[in-house]
Amino acid sequence: MNPMHDDDIANVMRALGHPVRLNILRILAAQRAGDCCCTDVTQNLSLAQSTVSQHIKVLLDAGLVERHPKGTRNCYSLRADRLADFGIACTGLFTGLTDHPVKELA
Amino acid sequence: MNPMHDDDIANVMRALGHPVRLNILRILAAQRAGDCCCTDVTQNLSLAQSTVSQHIKVLLDAGLVERHPKGTRNCYSLRADRLADFGIACTGLFTGLTDHPVKELA
DNA sequence: CGGGTTCATCGTTATTCAGCGATAAAAGAT
């Protein structure tokens, strides 16, 4: 709805700027929504649980993921709305960069 | 042509994960191709020349920008091919995340 | 040759990041 501005875009880009976090997003996408907790993610990643928790926090802070507390576990799922916003912002960015106007006529 | 893999995508994302670098790309896009040098960029940015040079280097290493030495100046321009590759990789990533298959039937 | 530009790089400082183990809190199970 409201377009993301540069700081938002940069924040999301930075959050996506680590292969482990890309993997975490894919892992979350492959699970039933709201049924994937930190240990589930950790078992797919050969990293310490605390490290995975930190990465998830980065995704949380970037707004790409949301938390659903379920008893003793915290389940995570993708925020499709934010992903869509970011996709729109990306195409806007790319076209803005590529659709160079007639720069010769300045 | 060949799809970017995760490390490439993450590298580009990290390179784009700073507002100043987004601005640099826009500045380069607004200039005649191959006619924008480091000081030109610096004059639009209120940052030290060395800092701008560093940011440009990040974009160079990410393959988003290319250098054209012209006498005593180094001119920079966007690499449209890489931007296109990255755009394709992004949409592939987003659809891969959003087009969740029927996860209930596992 | 000598002076002026342009620029990447070096050295420094402060901040952030990535990874780990350990720990404590919260909630469920016995």
Added chain:
DNA sequence: ATCTTTTATCGCTGAATAACGATGAACCCG
């Protein structure tokens, strides 16, 4: 009430980032 599971957070270490000024190399122009 006690034990177990899950998880976020703390403390730590090493590496990377961001910013700057200073410097030297490379190139043009007198």
